[in-house]
Amino acid sequence: MSLFLINRYLGDEEEDDSNTNSRAKVLLAALQKKVKEQQSLASQSDHQSKTTQQTDRDTSVKKKRKNKVDNLEEKGQAKRRKDQVNQVMSLPNAEHSEGDFTPKLPDTKRKVKRTEKEKAGIKQTSVSTKKTNLQEAAENTEQTEQNVTAVKEIPCDQAEQDTEKNNLHTGFTILGGFERKIIQKVQRVLPQWLAEPDVIQRNITSNLVPISDVPAICTKLQHKLESNGIHHLFPVQAEVIPAILESVSHGILMGRGGYKPRDICVSAPTGSGKTLAFVIPVVQALMERVVCNVRVLVVLPTKELAQQVCKVFSLYAEGTGLKVVMVAGQKSFAAERASLSEKRNGMSHSLADIVVATPGRLVDHINKNDDFSLEHLRFLIIDEADRMIDSMHQSWLSQVTKAVYAHCSDSGRVSIFKRTEPAHITASSLSPPQMPLQKLLFSATLTQNPEKLQQLGLDQPRLFSSVHSLPNTNSESQERFNFPQGLTEFYVPCTLSKKPLHILHFILRLQISPILCFTNSREAAHRLFLLVQLFGSVQAAEFSSRLSPNERKKTLKEFEQGKIQLLISTDAAARGIDINGVKCVVNYDAPQYIRTYIHRVGRTARAGKAGMAFTFLLGVQEKNFLQMVQDAGSPGIQRQLVQPGNLKSMETRYQQTLLELGNTIKSEKAKKRI
Numbered sequence: 001m002s003l004f005l006i007n008r009y010l011g012d013e014e015e016d017d018s019n020t021n022s023r024a025k026v027l028l029a030a031l032q033k034k035v036k037e038q039q040s041l042a043s044q045s046d047h048q049s050k051t052t053q054q055t056d057r058d059t060s061v062k063k064k065r066k067n068k069v070d071n072l073e074e075k076g077q078a079k080r081r082k083d084q085v086n087q088v089m090s091l092p093n094a095e096h097s098e099g100d101f102t103p104k105l106p107d108t109k110r111k112v113k114r115t116e117k118e119k120a121g122i123k124q125t126s127v128s129t130k131k132t133n134l135q136e137a138a139e140n141t142e143q144t145e146q147n148v149t150a151v152k153e154i155p156c157d158q159a160e161q162d163t164e165k166n167n168l169h170t171g172f173t174i175l176g177g178f179e180r181k182i183i184q185k186v187q188r189v190l191p192q193w194l195a196e197p198d199v200i201q202r203n204i205t206s207n208l209v210p211i212s213d214v215p216a217i218c219t220k221l222q223h224k225l226e227s228n229g230i231h232h233l234f235p236v237q238a239e240v241i242p243a244i245l246e247s248v249s250h251g252i253l254m255g256r257g258g259y260k261p262r263d264i265c266v267s268a269p270t271g272s273g274k275t276l277a278f279v280i281p282v283v284q285a286l287m288e289r290v291v292c293n294v295r296v297l298v299v300l301p302t303k304e305l306a307q308q309v310c311k312v313f314s315l316y317a318e319g320t321g322l323k324v325v326m327v328a329g330q331k332s333f334a335a336e337r338a339s340l341s342e343k344r345n346g347m348s349h350s351l352a353d354i355v356v357a358t359p360g361r362l363v364d365h366i367n368k369n370d371d372f373s374l375e376h377l378r379f380l381i382i383d384e385a386d387r388m389i390d391s392m393h394q395s396w397l398s399q400v401t402k403a404v405y406a407h408c409s410d411s412g413r414v415s416i417f418k419r420t421e422p423a424h425i426t427a428s429s430l431s432p433p434q435m436p437l438q439k440l441l442f443s444a445t446l447t448q449n450p451e452k453l454q455q456l457g458l459d460q461p462r463l464f465s466s467v468h469s470l471p472n473t474n475s476e477s478q479e480r481f482n483f484p485q486g487l488t489e490f491y492v493p494c495t496l497s498k499k500p501l502h503i504l505h506f507i508l509r510l511q512i513s514p515i516l517c518f519t520n521s522r523e524a525a526h527r528l529f530l531l532v533q534l535f536g537s538v539q540a541a542e543f544s545s546r547l548s549p550n551e552r553k554k555t556l557k558e559f560e561q562g563k564i565q566l567l568i569s570t571d572a573a574a575r576g577i578d579i580n581g582v583k584c585v586v587n588y589d590a591p592q593y594i595r596t597y598i599h600r601v602g603r604t605a606r607a608g609k610a611g612m613a614f615t616f617l618l619g620v621q622e623k624n625f626l627q628m629v630q631d632a633g634s635p636g637i638q639r640q641l642v643q644p645g646n647l648k649s650m651e652t653r654y655q656q657t658l659l660e661l662g663n664t665i666k667s668e669k670a671k672k673r674i
């Protein structure tokens, strides 16, 4: 009946246009209703007989409709019908906005549609091909809606059931299925020792521990600490020192209960006092040794860092008889060799208990110095551990391990120092006394990536950390770190050409000094240094691999003494370097990696003091950089705008300096060619 009405409406084309739209709406609504009714009827029919009746009804409807259409075509009304459909399709009302009238459905949608129909057991194909355009549009609307819903809602199980049904119908297995499967996100699950660390308090000043509250430290070292102005231990020291001392409470030859002591990893903010956390217990553990042998090996990434740690060891080993030697390439190989051992009565004797080394020189001594033995090594300390894992391609660790267990296979030797590489504990592995090798790892940005840590071959490790791992983090970029409590972070939006002016403004106008300023390359550091020098009025120096180790040492000393206002450095000074009195760090070039940022800004705000860090950002860098810092757990980075007017008075001199700089660089290049 309703279909008859449709044709009457379509025929009344003489009527004015204003009624056409409303009629079309009514018509569309009626059609949608009809289609819905038909579909719900069809889906409810369980018996074949009902389906047949339905098909018959459909066929008769189809015939009627075809006749009407033919009549209309004869009357030359097809064009007007098309127009009407177009009008309906372009109507901006709610009914139409719900659906997509696109006549060609995407493949997936069409397939799901077919599956739905097959499920309902209705053969509608022939009906749909003979409908009028309007009917098609209406039905498409309805079915597209249903299909979209089906695609959205069809759960994994449902889709699988459908596929199985299809397989039963056809007898074929459909390969490469089109069903949408909900893929579970892979969650990172940390090993327990990483997920549940021993917590170190982050706030230094409010968590100071009196030395007398840590009885594990011997009186001799307590006095030494106090004579060096240290009356309280920082949180990391109060936690880690007793833990290391406990592992040697039965002597250095054996762990507690005869077991190998657990390896220890420490992740605590920059400037939180990690150096003393390993220096004190290690010195105490070796104090009573009788024979001098290399028992402690500290590996660090740079010469300057090795020098610094060597100095602290020497300070606390003084008066104990322990000998500290550095092998970091500061001296010639021969000189280092002579400082490591000597020949007496044709026998080689170690002159070092504690060796502080950089990986390159260390490997040289392992391979080329026959008198250098690590067979008695008890502690392997890896400072800046995450950086050292990155340098693992140098295979320094495997060389160390090989040297430590050099006589494992030497079955003829029965010795209390005989040791085997850590493996599964068995009754036989426990029976001979073993001199253990304990690894101690330290970093402000220790990785939580178990795969990376695995390269270090840790044995039953224990983690001390001021950072709690976040649940549901599954990528390295989402790792969070702790920033020093006294640090205030700023970023300064600026353009490339105005960057040098900004740094001059900081020193000359804002009177901020001393400044430790970082660039991303040694060329950039040199150019900026030349420019500031040519501009005048600022005491500046550069610090990079352009300088010899002795020049670098001298520069650092002068900077610490306050003779240099601006030290322009590459990342050579970014890690571990402890320079007293650095109030401000400037990232002249924004660092690319979060770890670099944390170590750079960590040169200030050390030992619970206050400090500022400024990062110069170009417009294109702002978004990504701020996101990176925020993701890493920064408490907040503030925007610091330098008004162009503040730079104006320096502009003329700056332009002149730029010209001079060009000439200077040219003459430097010419000299190099000669």
Ligand SMILES: Nc1ncnc2c1ncn2[C@@H]1O[C@H](COP(=O)(O)OP(=O)(O)OP(=O)(O)O)[C@@H](O)[C@H]1O
Pocket: 229, 230, 231, 232, 233, 234, 237, 268, 269, 270, 271, 272, 273, 274, 275, 276, 443, 444, 575, 576, 577, 578, 602, 606, 607
């Ligand atoms: N208990 C303490 N009391 C006072 N000062 C201390 C104490 N412990 C360490 N310091 C001082 O704090 C400063 C930072 O110590 P240290 O260099 O060991 O930090 P760190 O954690 O190794 O830093 P980074 O991660 O940057 O290497 C040093 O100048 C050190 O002398």
